[in-house]
Every structure is written in structure tokens, then in C-alpha cells.
Amino acid sequence: MGRRYDPDRRQRIIDAAITVVGERGIAGLSHRSVAAAADVPLGSTTYHFSTLDELLVAALRQVNGEWLADFTGWADGIDPAVPLTDEVARLVEETLSGDRSRMVLEYELYLAALRHEAVRPIAAECLDEMVRLLGQRIGDVRTARAVVAFTDGLTLQHLLTGQPFDPTSVRAGLAGVLG
Numbered sequence: 001m002g003r004r005y006d007p008d009r010r011q012r013i014i015d016a017a018i019t020v021v022g023e024r025g026i027a028g029l030s031h032r033s034v035a036a037a038a039d040v041p042l043g044s045t046t047y048h049f050s051t052l053d054e055l056l057v058a059a060l061r062q063v064n065g066e067w068l069a070d071f072t073g074w075a076d077g078i079d080p081a082v083p084l085t086d087e088v089a090r091l092v093e094e095t096l097s098g099d100r101s102r103m104v105l106e107y108e109l110y111l112a113a114l115r116h117e118a119v120r121p122i123a124a125e126c127l128d129e130m131v132r133l134l135g136q137r138i139g140d141v142r143t144a145r146a147v148v149a150f151t152d153g154l155t156l157q158h159l160l161t162g163q164p165f166d167p168t169s170v171r172a173g174l175a176g177v178l179g
Contacts, residue, residue, distance in 0.1 A: 010048045012038045017059045022105040026112050029056070053118035060109045060119055064126040067106055068133075075133045084138060084147070084178070085171040092151055096158050096165050103159055127152075143178060150177050 016038035020029050029052060031045040038045070049055040074094070078087045095103065113123035127148060135144035150173070158165065 006040075009038075009040055009044055013040060013045055013048055013055070014058045014062055017055050018063060018105065018109075021059065021108055022101060025108055026056075026115075031055075051118075053116050056109070056112055056116055056119050057122055060112070060122045060126075063106055063109050064122065068126060068129055071130055072133055075137045078137050083171075084143075085174045088147055088151060088174050089167040089170040092154055092158075092170055093165055093167060095151075095155055100159070103155070107156060107159065146177055147174070150174055 013034060016034045017029060020033050020037050024033070031049075031052070032042055034055065035042040035045045045055070049058065071091075074087075074091050078084075109119075110123050110126075113120040130148045131141060131144045134147060135141035138144060138147075154170065154173070157163075
């Protein structure tokens with residue numbers, strides 16, 4: 001029996017890894033669990049990704065790409081006539097009103113960088129790109145870095161606590177951070 005031509009297999013494996021992490025967390029990620037979710041032989045996962053870190057890198061790159069597309073849309077929509085604190089409150093509100101499972105998945109992969117050194121540069125690239133995009137838009141990279149850190153922490157806290165979103169607190173908090 002000849003080899004089956006399957007040009008989308010690598011992508012299906014990445015998609016399956018994202019699904020596995022979304023359903024079971026990083027602890028549930030293995031070549032075996034991904035192979036089952038992708039409906040491919042176990043050897044296919046190790047052929048395309050010899051280590052789980054390689055697979056995590058590919059998954060995080062894909063998830064970051066989706067997040068950065070959303071962030072770019074927000075940054076492009078910033079109205080210079082509107083206070084930055086209001087625009088950031090809009091970003092956080094839009095993020096939190098979206099698909100919670102997607103946000104949990106994004107943070108799960110993002111925070112995997114704490115334990116997986118190979119993933120760390122991918123997480124850092126995403127943060128740096130967010131800072132670059134926002135810095136270009138508002139004209140100040142230091143402020144952009146503070147805003148990215150603030151929104152990141154605030155979003156994570158809301159996901160952890162489930163507290164209702166309060167745009168007034170976001171505006172006041174950011175105003176305090178920015179001085």
C-alpha cells in the first residue's frame with residue numbers, strides 16, 4: 001500500500017493540538033492525544049513535531065496570529081479624538097465579551113512559556129508586536145508597553161475571578177498607571 005498524499009496533515013495536527021489544549025490544558029497535551037484528535041497515526045505527529053515544545057511553538061504561533069489580527073483591528077480603530085483610557089476600556093470589554101474558551105486557550109498557551117523555554121520567544125514576540133502596533137498608533141512606545149501590560153493583567157484577572165466588567169474602573173486604573 002502506497003503512502004497517502006495528505007498536504008494538510010501538519011495543519012490538522014496543529015489544529016488538534018490547539019483543540020486538546022483548549023479541552024484539557026497543557027497537561028493533556030501529548031503526541032498520542034493530538035494524533036487521536038487529528039485522526040492521524042501517532043508517527044505523523046512525531047514526524048512533523050519531534051518534541052511537544054515544537055508543537056507548542058506551532059500552536060502558539062497560530063493562536064498569536066489570530067490574536068494579533070484582532071488587536072491590529074482594534075489599534076487601527078483607535079480614534080485619536082477619544083481618550084486612550086476609553087479606547088483601552090473598549091478593547092478589554094470587547095475581549096471579555098468574546099468567546100471565553102478562546103481567551104482561556106490563548107492564556108493557557110501564553111503562560112506555557114513560563115515552563116517551556118522554547119515557547120518563551122514566541123510569547124515575547126507577540127507582546128512586542130502588540131507594543132509596536134499600539135506604539136505606532138499612539139506615538140509612544142513606553143506608554144504602549146504599559147497599556148499592553150495593563151490590559152493583559154486586567155484581562156487575566158477578569159478571567160480568573162469572573163468579576164463583572166466595569167469600564168469606569170478600567171479608565172481610572174489606566175489613568176493612574178499612565179499618570
